[in-house]
Amino acid sequence: MIKNICCIGAGYVGGPTMAIIAQKCPHLNVTVVDVDEARIAEWNNVNLAAIPIYEPGLVTVVGEARNRNLFFSTKVDEAIDEADMIFISVNTPTKTYGLGKGMTADLKYVELCARQIAKVAKTDKIIVEKSTLPVRTASTIKSIMENSGNGVKFQILSNPEFLAEGTAVNDLLYPDRVLIGGGTDEDGRRAIQELVAIYSNWVPIEKILTTNIWSSELSKLVANAFLAQRVSSINSISELCEKTGADITEVAMAIGLDSRIGSKFLKASVGFGGSCFQKDILNLVYIAKSYGLDEVATYWEQVILMNDHQKRRFGQKIVKTLYNTVSGKKIAFLGWAFKKDTNDTRESSAIFVADALLAEQGKVVVYDPKVNENQIYTDLNYLGTRAEMANQNGLTVLQDPYDVCREAHAVAILTEWDEFKHYDWERIYHHMYKPAFIFDGRNILNKKELENIGFVYYSIGS
Ligand SMILES: NC(=O)c1ccc[n+]([C@@H]2O[C@H](COP(=O)([O-])OP(=O)(O)OC[C@H]3O[C@@H](n4cnc5c(N)ncnc54)[C@H](O)[C@@H]3O)[C@@H](O)[C@H]2O)c1
Numbered sequence: 001m002i003k004n005i006c007c008i009g010a011g012y013v014g015g016p017t018m019a020i021i022a023q024k025c026p027h028l029n030v031t032v033v034d035v036d037e038a039r040i041a042e043w044n045n046v047n048l049a050a051i052p053i054y055e056p057g058l059v060t061v062v063g064e065a066r067n068r069n070l071f072f073s074t075k076v077d078e079a080i081d082e083a084d085m086i087f088i089s090v091n092t093p094t095k096t097y098g099l100g101k102g103m104t105a106d107l108k109y110v111e112l113c114a115r116q117i118a119k120v121a122k123t124d125k126i127i128v129e130k131s132t133l134p135v136r137t138a139s140t141i142k143s144i145m146e147n148s149g150n151g152v153k154f155q156i157l158s159n160p161e162f163l164a165e166g167t168a169v170n171d172l173l174y175p176d177r178v179l180i181g182g183g184t185d186e187d188g189r190r191a192i193q194e195l196v197a198i199y200s201n202w203v204p205i206e207k208i209l210t211t212n213i214w215s216s217e218l219s220k221l222v223a224n225a226f227l228a229q230r231v232s233s234i235n236s237i238s239e240l241c242e243k244t245g246a247d248i249t250e251v252a253m254a255i256g257l258d259s260r261i262g263s264k265f266l267k268a269s270v271g272f273g274g275s276c277f278q279k280d281i282l283n284l285v286y287i288a289k290s291y292g293l294d295e296v297a298t299y300w301e302q303v304i305l306m307n308d309h310q311k312r313r314f315g316q317k318i319v320k321t322l323y324n325t326v327s328g329k330k331i332a333f334l335g336w337a338f339k340k341d342t343n344d345t346r347e348s349s350a351i352f353v354a355d356a357l358l359a360e361q362g363k364v365v366v367y368d369p370k371v372n373e374n375q376i377y378t379d380l381n382y383l384g385t386r387a388e389m390a391n392q393n394g395l396t397v398l399q400d401p402y403d404v405c406r407e408a409h410a411v412a413i414l415t416e417w418d419e420f421k422h423y424d425w426e427r428i429y430h431h432m433y434k435p436a437f438i439f440d441g442r443n444i445l446n447k448k449e450l451e452n453i454g455f456v457y458y459s460i461g462s
Pocket residue numbers: 008009010011012013014033034035036039076089090091092109112113130131132133161162163164165275276
């Protein structure tokens with residue numbers, strides 16, 4: 001029987017996932033550990049508004065369980081030692097060096113966790129891969145464990161997480177499915193059942209799918225590849241719509257009503273962002289190539305290429321429309337997060353569009369309701385396109401959306417935050433240079449209303 005759970009990694013997945021497990025399983029003790037002391041201090045902040053991740057509803061869940069059976073700590077060894085089940089939920093970013101650079105997942109943090117568990121464990125443990133990992137990573141973890149030399153028995157499970165940011169709490173409470181992969185021998189099946197028992201505290205049993213471990217690992221990459229493929233597919237058609245007079249919203253509606261296609265994930269946009277889609281597809285491409293499956297690799301690579309094209313062409317559209325120069329012109333950015341209802345900016349399209357406009361000597365001024373100034377400069381500086389000072393001079397962050405739009409030549413919508421729909425657009429129009437352009441990278445504003453005010457309005461795909 002599982003009593004103590006440890007989760008290594010207090011990030012966007014570890015934090016919310018463990019908060020829900022603790023809320024729904026008051027009989028379990030859940031400790032989330034991280035090497036990042038500042039992040040753990042934020043999770044422990046008495047002011048719940050200061051927890052490091054913004055997700056609708058998360059504050060309530062953390063408020064209920066924290067210091068009851070949910071703990072955040074930097075004492076990694078202690079939590080491993082006490083745990084019966086250990087989730088590995090550390091980051092697995094695209095490798096930035098050496099073999100597989102720019103393609104494969106960097107597994108150094110996962111391996112460090114495995115080695116730390118192997119070193120510290122004195123009792124049998126179930127290790128759960130929660131991070132997204134290349135298929136067959138469990139064999140690496142197993143090999144490290146089997147050579148730990150301490151006689152402890154380990155079972156390795158794969159339990160990929162399918163939550164989307166911005167809807168994490170809801171996704172965790174009502175998942176489409178929970179996927180658990182494990183060994184097919186008796187010990188493996190027993191370990192799977194221990195994890196099934198935890199989820200079945202709130203997830204209907206028919207939604208808990210158990211598979212072999214390789215199917216589970218691979219399914220996570222494939223799910224993201226399929227979702228991202230839909231976005232790239234609709235984005236590719238958005239460009240065709242702009243040439244032909246078809247409207248992408250109408251096309252998406254028309255095809256989405258076919259139940260075989262389905263209506264979700266057909267929103268044309270300035271391109272997908274987030275920490276997962278690109279990383280996971282690159283990983284899939286790398287795995288396919290490593291098995292010599294070049295056609296498979298090329299097929300999936302195209303999803304990324306189309307996304308790069310979509311981001312690039314949004315920036316180019318702004319430059320071309322503003323009479324082929326944005327030099328010295330103020331472009332107001334509404335939104336910086338990679339999607340609404342999150343403060344996460346990883347791989348956000350806004351970063352790449354801003355970079356392209358700065359390269360054209362534009363003046364970018366940004367407002368995002370949840371992203372702070374520091375993060376915005378960090379994102380831009382990370383690209384390394386120009387000196388940090390030049391980014392500081394070219395881009396400004398303000399707290400008031402009306403100030404951001406004042407005396408701008410154009411407004412660009414980069415994130416679909418709901419509040420943007422309810423702004424006083426007439427007021428914004430009166431304080432902008434004319435013609436006043438809007439580039440709606442999320443198709444959230446009302447074209448007719450804006451045109452009536454006097455704006456020149458461009459959306460994606462019409
Ligand atoms: N973000 C998402 O929406 C999402 C959804 C599903 C799956 N995933 C996957 O989950 C994994 C984690 O993603 P995330 O967004 O939570 O990452 P994150 O960067 O927000 O969090 C990872 C945390 O792990 C910590 N960490 C790294 N190495 C450590 C170690 N050795 N010991 C202790 N702590 C360590 C880091 O300090 C960091 O706080 C990734 O594999 C990702 O692909 C993410």
